[in-house]
Amino acid sequence: MGEQTHWAGxxxxxxxxxxxxxxxLHGALLDSRSWRAFGEALEPAKGIRRLDxxxxxxxxxxxxxxxHSSGEIVxxxxxxxxxxxxxxxxxxxxxxxxMVALDFAARHPELxxxxxxxxxxxxxxxxxxxxxxxxxxxxxxxxxxxxxxxxWSAADYGRHCDTTRRYVEATVGGRTRQQIAAVMQAVFSxxxxxxxxxxxxxxxxxVGQRNRRTHNQATKLAAKLPEASLVSVSDAGHLPVLDNPxxxxxxxxxxxxxxxxxxxxxxxPAVAPEPPD
Numbered sequence: 196m197g198e199q200t201h202w203a204g205x206x207x208x209x210x211x212x213x214x215x216x217x218x219x220l221h222g223a224l225l226d227s228r229s230w231r232a233f234g235e236a237l238e239p240a241k242g243i244r245r246l247d248x249x250x251x252x253x254x255x256x257x258x259x260x261x262x263h264s265s266g267e268i269v270x271x272x273x274x275x276x277x278x279x280x281x282x283x284x285x286x287x288x289x290x291x292x293x294m295v296a297l298d299f300a301a302r303h304p305e306l307x308x309x310x311x312x313x314x315x316x317x318x319x320x321x322x323x324x325x326x327x328x329x330x331x332x333x334x335x336x337x338x339x340x341x342x343x344x345x346x347w348s349a350a351d352y353g354r355h356c357d358t359t360r361r362y363v364e365a366t367v368g369g370r371t372r373q374q375i376a377a378v379m380q381a382v383f384s385x386x387x388x389x390x391x392x393x394x395x396x397x398x399x400x401x402v403g404q405r406n407r408r409t410h411n412q413a414t415k416l417a418a419k420l421p422e423a424s425l426v427s428v429s430d431a432g433h434l435p436v437l438d439n440p441x442x443x444x445x446x447x448x449x450x451x452x453x454x455x456x457x458x459x460x461x462x463x464p465a466v467a468p469e470p471p472d
Contacts, residue, residue, distance in 0.1 A: 214242030215309075215455050216284045217447075218276065220292030222314075222434075223378050224348070224367045226253050229289065232358075233436040236444030240459040243451065244282070248272070250292065252378050260373045264381050265298040272299060276306050283455055285309035287447065289436060290316075291378070294385050301390035309454055310398040311447060314409050314433050317416055318386035329383050336379055342368050344375065352433045355405055359437040391419050397454040398423040401446065403431035403438065424450075 217237075219230045227247040234245060251271050252261050261267065276284055276299075284307050288296035293315025300307045320326045336344070345368030353360020370378075398420050402413045404427045417425040426446050431438035448459035 214282055215244070215451055215457050216279045216282050217243050217245045217451070218272075218284060218286050219245065219247045220250060220286065220288035220295050221248070221253070222290030222292055223382050224253070224370050224375060225289075225363070226366055228366070229362065229434065230436055232440035233444055233447075236440045237448065240448050240451075240457070242457040242459070246275075248275075248292075250295070252374060252381075255369075257371050257374070260371075260377045263377060265295050265385055266302075268295050268381075269299045269302055273303065273306075276303075283308035285311060285451065285455070287311035287313070288315060289313040290433065291382050294382070294387070297387050297394065298385075298390070300396055301387060301393040304393055304396065307396055309396050309450075310394070311401065311450065312398065312416075313401040313435060313443070314403055314406065315400075316385075316409070316412055317388050317391065319383055321386065321388060321412075332379070333383060336375065341370050341372060341375060344368075345370075355403075355430060355432045356434075356438040359432075359434050362437060363434070391416075394420055395422060397450075399447070399450045400425045401435060401443065402427050403433055403435045404429050406432040409433070 219227070219233075221227055221229045227249045230247045234247065237243060237245065251268055252259055272295075286296035286299060286307055286309075288294070288311070290313070293312040294317075296310055296312060297315070297317065300310050318325070320329045339347075345364045345366075348367050349360045349364035352363045398417075400413050400417050400420075400423055402409050402425070413425060417423040428435040428439050428442050428446065431443070435443045448457070451457040452459045
C-alpha cells in the first residue's frame with residue numbers, strides 16, 4: 196500500500212506511479228482506512244499516485260478536536276496540495292470528505308484539475324426536510340454516547356456489507372464526545388450552494404445504488420456543475436468504497452482515463468449504464 200508520511204499536519208499514504216495525484220478524503224468520524232479495499236482495487240492501474248488523507252479532527256489523539264469548518268480543513272490541506280508538483284490533482288472525497296473536496300475546488304480551482312464526489316452533499320440543511328433531519332441529529336448527539344452512535348451508524352451504513360458494519364462500529368466508537376461534536380458541527384454548518392459556479396473541473400458524482408437518500412441531491416448537483424457526470428455503484432449503500440470497492444475503483448479508473456489519459460486498463464465510459472433512481 197506504500198509508505199505513510201506527514202505533511203502540514205495531514206497524514207498521508209502514498210502508492211502508485213506519479214501521473215495523476217488522487218487525493219482521497221474520508222467521511223465524518225471515519226479515517227483513511229476506509230479507502231483500503233478501494234486502494235487495493237486501484238493498485239494494478241498505472242499512472243496513479245494515491246494519497247489517503249486522515250483529516251484534521253480524526254486522528255487517534257483524543258485531544259484532536261478540530262476543525263470547526265470545512266474552510267479550516269481546506270487551509271490545512273493547502274500546503275500539501277501545493278507541494279504535489281505539475282501532475283494533475285484529482286480530489287476524491289466520500290461524504291464529509293466530498294464536501295471538503297467541493298469547498299477546496301471552489302476556493303482554489305487553479306490547484307484542482309478534477310473532482311470525484313462519493314455519497315456527498317452540497318449541504319445538510321438546504322431543504323425543509325434536511326433542516327428537520329439536521330435539527331434532530333444535533334439534538335440526539337447531545338445525549339448519545341459514542342458507542343451508541345457507533346452502533347447506530349454501523350447498523351445504517353453496514354446494512355449491505357458486514358465488513359462495512361464492523362469498520363464503522365470500531366472507528367466511530369473510538370471517537371470522543373468532543374471529537375464527534377466538533378466534526379459534526381462542521382458537517383451541519385456546511386453549505387456550498389453559492390459557490391458551485393466556481394467549480395468547472397471534470398467532476399464524477401458517485402452514489403450507492405441502495406442509499407436513495409443521497410440520489411435527489413446528487414442528481415441536482417450533477418445538473419448544476421457544467422462538467423459533471425453521475426454514476427451509481429450497484430449493491431452499495433453510503434460506503435461504496437467498502438460495500439463494492441471493485442466496481443467503485445473501476446468507475447474511478449474509467450473517469451481518470453477519460454479525462455486525464457491515465458493508463459488504468461479501463462477504457463469504457465465513466466458513466467454507469469443505469470443512473471440512480
